[in-house]
Amino acid sequence: MQVLSPNLIIYAKADSMVFARLASMKHLIISAMLLTLMNSLMAQQETWITNANLLDPVKKTVQSGMTVVIKGNTITAIHKKKAPPEATVIDATGKYLMPGLTDAHVHFFQSGGLYTRPDIIDLRHVYPYEKEIKWVHDQFEDQLRRYLRNGITTVIDVGTSNRFLARRESVNNQSYAPQVYMSGPIISVMKQSFYDTLKDDAPFVWAADSITARKLVRDQVAMKADLIKLYYAIDGEPAEKFLPVIRAAIDEAHKNKLRVAVHATERLAVQLAVEAGIDYLVHSVQEEDLDDATIALIKKNKVLVCPTLNVENGYLHTFDRSRMFTTHELIHASPFALSSLYDLKQFPDTAIANKYKMLAANHVAKSDRINRVSAQNLKKLVDAGVTIVSGSDAGNIGTLHATSLYNELQQMQLAGMNNWQLIQSATINAAGILQLPGFSGNIAVGQPARMILLDADPVADLSNLQKIYRVIQNGQVVNPDTLIHETPEVLVQRQLNAYNTRNMEAFLDTYADDVEMRKQSGTLICKGKEAFKKKYFFFDLAKLLHCRIVKRIVDKNFVVDEEHVIDDRGSFGGTAIYEVKNGKISKVSFLE
Numbered sequence: 001m002q003v004l005s006p007n008l009i010i011y012a013k014a015d016s017m018v019f020a021r022l023a024s025m026k027h028l029i030i031s032a033m034l035l036t037l038m039n040s041l042m043a044q045q046e047t048w049i050t051n052a053n054l055l056d057p058v059k060k061t062v063q064s065g066m067t068v069v070i071k072g073n074t075i076t077a078i079h080k081k082k083a084p085p086e087a088t089v090i091d092a093t094g095k096y097l098m099p100g101l102t103d104a105h106v107h108f109f110q111s112g113g114l115y116t117r118p119d120i121i122d123l124r125h126v127y128p129y130e131k132e133i134k135w136v137h138d139q140f141e142d143q144l145r146r147y148l149r150n151g152i153t154t155v156i157d158v159g160t161s162n163r164f165l166a167r168r169e170s171v172n173n174q175s176y177a178p179q180v181y182m183s184g185p186i187i188s189v190m191k192q193s194f195y196d197t198l199k200d201d202a203p204f205v206w207a208a209d210s211i212t213a214r215k216l217v218r219d220q221v222a223m224k225a226d227l228i229k230l231y232y233a234i235d236g237e238p239a240e241k242f243l244p245v246i247r248a249a250i251d252e253a254h255k256n257k258l259r260v261a262v263h264a265t266e267r268l269a270v271q272l273a274v275e276a277g278i279d280y281l282v283h284s285v286q287e288e289d290l291d292d293a294t295i296a297l298i299k300k301n302k303v304l305v306c307p308t309l310n311v312e313n314g315y316l317h318t319f320d321r322s323r324m325f326t327t328h329e330l331i332h333a334s335p336f337a338l339s340s341l342y343d344l345k346q347f348p349d350t351a352i353a354n355k356y357k358m359l360a361a362n363h364v365a366k367s368d369r370i371n372r373v374s375a376q377n378l379k380k381l382v383d384a385g386v387t388i389v390s391g392s393d394a395g396n397i398g399t400l401h402a403t404s405l406y407n408e409l410q411q412m413q414l415a416g417m418n419n420w421q422l423i424q425s426a427t428i429n430a431a432g433i434l435q436l437p438g439f440s441g442n443i444a445v446g447q448p449a450r451m452i453l454l455d456a457d458p459v460a461d462l463s464n465l466q467k468i469y470r471v472i473q474n475g476q477v478v479n480p481d482t483l484i485h486e487t488p489e490v491l492v493q494r495q496l497n498a499y500n501t502r503n504m505e506a507f508l509d510t511y512a513d514d515v516e517m518r519k520q521s522g523t524l525i526c527k528g529k530e531a532f533k534k535k536y537f538f539f540d541l542a543k544l545l546h547c548r549i550v551k552r553i554v555d556k557n558f559v560v561d562e563e564h565v566i567d568d569r570g571s572f573g574g575t576a577i578y579e580v581k582n583g584k585i586s587k588v589s590f591l592e
Contacts, residue, residue: 095454101150101427102430105156112337112399115127147402162200178473189231189246210247290381311396320361388429390425410462504536
């Protein structure tokens with residue numbers, strides 16, 4: 001047997017390592033080639049949506065029997081031809097295909113819950129703001145999924161933190177998320193002292209002068225913001241005092257080819273901002289009738305207007321504890337953000353809770369005036385031919401992400417807009433905010449494939465916007481029911497929210513058809529949804545009813561809630577054990 005020298009052994013080991021690395025590199029190269037090939041095949045694969053009733057918001061028509069062809073993420077043809085055998089076919093017979101909706105005014109730095117604006121209601125001694133910041137970031141993907149589930153394929157965040165802005169690209173072009181456009185932090189003419197220490201989590205930055213305003217715009221240009229947002233709330237100061245800052249910011253933004261949105265609700269501030277060259281007014285004038293001259297100026301300068309009619313009620317009815325939620329909100333909104341809006345009903349600091357209830361009571365007349373004037377001004381703008389876009393201002397207290405756009409559209413409808421105008425506001429009009437090349441917000445050849453397929457006609461009844469059969473996002477056909485995976489805790493929380501709202505439909509939606517209610521001993525109390533419905537007959541009778549979770553334990557598919565309930569009889573405690581199977585509560589037991 002030949003004996004190898006130590007050097008030869010070292011060389012042999014080195015050679016084997018080289019061969020191993022070459023083999024690994026070969027494997028990676030082959031994998032990359034296969035991935036490229038798969039992507040190429042997917043890009044060549046066509047999806048045909050056939051026999052659809054096609055809504056055209058530009059022409060305000062519905063064409064029957066239409067086919068829309070998608071290749072990759074683009075609409076490549078619209079006709080009435082028969083699909084080839086190799087195509088993926090979605091039969092849309094009896095359904096309505098329309099452009100995906102846009103919520104043109106959201107804020108992801110806010111959750112929509114009670115603890116999200118400590119500069120308005122400071123509850124940090126109960127729930128630290130650091131936890132709120134962590135929560136909104138942890139729930140970002142969940143909120144995006146909820147937007148898409150509600151048919152919203154595009155969102156525009158008009159004021160967020162640098163940390164959220166840095167996350168934007170990671171979620172875009174995903175089949176589970178809407179297309180996200182963002183400004184950076186809101187450039188304010190007034191100092192927002194509360195947020196000074198938050199650094200990259202700060203949603204406001206102060207432009208003390210024109211030089212600072214230009215620098216703040218350039219900072220956002222460097223981060224590739226999609227637009228610039230200005231805050232021109234003057235708080236009793238002369239509007240002209242801040243005009244140099246507004247002009248400087250607009251000029252710097254336009255030099256860098258960025259559109260400018262502005263928060264301005266006083267008539268004079270709106271006039272000055274429009275004269276200075278803004279592109280997008282994210283609120284309308286709220287407490288003063290718009291005069292013909294200002295309306296003509298807005299129209300002449302082609303400024304888009306987002307009225308945000310519903311956000312005032314979100315704050316008011318959270319603070320006065322009268323906020324009630326629809327079945328749609330209870331099922332489709334984030335259950336944890338929603339549940340926090342009930343916390344003032346059993347708040348540990350009763351002085352704070354009573355203070356805000358009293359403030360809300362004193363604010364009713366002002367809120368009514370704001371709502372009335374805002375609606376009247378919207379009707380004037382619509383009648384004058386000003387371009388209106390829909391936006392919810394989601395994230396503010398009481399204005400929940402994903403579900404609030406429909407509530408906003410309802411308020412716009414009550415103000416006098418017809419269904420075609422509302423559909424335009426959420427599609428083709430909203431696309432005009434950023435004026436992106438090749439994107440009109442309509443279903444047309446060459447456009448991005450962002451659409452929703454509905455079970456019924458939204459022109460005939462606006463509520464049909466909630467009857468979503470499929471969402472088409474970036475060319476992918478998505479079943480909305482697959483977008484949210486509800487954990488046992490999420491499901492049980494949704495059940496509790498429905499209980500506190502006394503909404504029987506949303507309450508029963510969380511339970512299995514053969515659900516059992518038992519005592520701790522195992523004794524059966526009742527079984528099945530109909531029996532549950534009879535058991536909870538007091539939903540329609542009780543004047544007072546609220547359940548608060550004192551402590552919760554989650555173990556796999558079991559959720560144990562220690563509860564404190566107040567109702568017409570008084571207050572009492574108890575413990576409920578929920579067992580979840582196949583996405584529904586299958587059993588609930590009450591400890592005696």
